[in-house]
Amino acid sequence: MTPPRTTSDEFPCERVPAMRNVMMPRDTNALGTIFGGVILSQIDLAAAVEAHKYWSGRLVTVAMDKIEFKHPVWVGDLVSCYTETTRIGRTSLTVKVDVWAERRFGREGEVHVTEASVTMVAVDDDFRPAPIPKPE
Numbered sequence: 681m682t683p684p685r686t687t688s689d690e691f692p693c694e695r696v697p698a699m700r701n702v703m704m705p706r707d708t709n710a711l712g713t714i715f716g717g718v719i720l721s722q723i724d725l726a727a728a729v730e731a732h733k734y735w736s737g738r739l740v741t742v743a744m745d746k747i748e749f750k751h752p753v754w755v756g757d758l759v760s761c762y763t764e765t766t767r768i769g770r771t772s773l774t775v776k777v778d779v780w781a782e783r784r785f786g787r788e789g790e791v792h793v794t795e796a797s798v799t800m801v802a803v804d805d806d807f808r809p810a811p812i813p814k815p816e
């Protein structure tokens with residue numbers, strides 16, 4: 681059964697995330713919050729997990745739209761990336777990724793950290809764009 685769609689302001693508690701990770705001390709920046717690059721890496725991986733539903737071969741990331749971090753992420757937060765394929769082109773597809781952090785260790789609630797639109801290209805063994813089969 682497909683879980684109900686949610687808006688970006690609504691914690692998607694019934695959806696299965698493409699990626700889920702507990703943030704660790706190794707993920708912090710000099711201020712003690714989670715380094716933005718760690719979240720970007722999660723977004724990239726989550727988009728690839730989603731994109732591989734349509735193409736099992738090599739995928740490369742060609743573009744990510746503007747990303748705004750709306751809340752800090754703390755050590756111990758459970759960070760989940762929820763994905764949805766929003767466009768399938770000839771050789772590329774676009775995945776929307778919503779990132780949520782569930783607070784732990786005395787902080788409570790869930791915050792919508794950011795969202796991103798990631799475009800990935802299917803490539804062949806020579807890293808040239810390859811046509812993605814049309815979904816049934």
Ligand SMILES: CC(C)(COP(=O)(O)OP(=O)(O)OC[C@H]1O[C@@H](n2cnc3c(N)ncnc32)[C@H](O)[C@@H]1OP(=O)(O)O)[C@@H](O)C(=O)NCCC(=O)NCCS
Pocket residue numbers: 740741742743768769770771772773799801803807808809
């Ligand atoms: C991705 C890559 C193979 C595309 O090569 P290219 O010669 O531009 O290929 P094309 O012009 O045929 O475009 C291929 C597809 O990518 C899309 N695309 C290309 N540049 C894009 C961009 N900046 N934003 C969104 N889509 C883009 C095209 O629209 C096309 O999609 P479609 O077939 O669904 O219409 C090439 O740019 C590349 O290898 N980039 C590096 C990728 C990488 O290494 N990423 C990891 C980060 S280092």
